[in-house]
Amino acid sequence: MGLSYDCILTLLSSxxxxxxxxxxxxxHDIEQCICKALEHNTKDWQLLNLDFDWLVFIDGNNSLKxxxxxxxxxxxxxxxxxxxxxxxxxxxxxxxxxxNSVLGLKAHTLKLxxxxxxxxxxxxxxxxxxxxxxxxxxxxxx
Numbered sequence: 001m002g003l004s005y006d007c008i009l010t011l012l013s014s015x016x017x018x019x020x021x022x023x024x025x026x027x028h029d030i031e032q033c034i035c036k037a038l039e040h041n042t043k044d045w046q047l048l049n050l051d052f053d054w055l056v057f058i059d060g061n062n063s064l065k066x067x068x069x070x071x072x073x074x075x076x077x078x079x080x081x082x083x084x085x086x087x088x089x090x091x092x093x094x095x096x097x098x099x100n101s102v103l104g105l106k107a108h109t110l111k112l113x114x115x116x117x118x119x120x121x122x123x124x125x126x127x128x129x130x131x132x133x134x135x136x137x138x139x140x141x142x
Contacts, residue, residue: 052085070101077110085113
């Protein structure tokens, strides 16, 4: 007596998922070994090895989506100066706001960099992820 088509598909699906989980575990373990060998697994390694002079994280809840962020960035640029980076969860939209505001020239001159948090881009769209995700930004060692 042979197995039904649905039964075979279920079995093959289960085997594929199991094999894929094993593959992901192997990749993860290899990455961990490489990080350990390169001493990239120490506490705060990524923060200590940024190519930026300063880094700030901002949560763009509803109260920050008005003019307040422009004031914050003006203050950050005035205090910390050039070569800064800001992780901001609405960065993909906010970059246009900064560019078109009175801060546009100042931010450009002082080389202010932006990025979005890791979870934002995965929940958003691939274009945003490629443009603003920290894995793809030059100067962020990942």
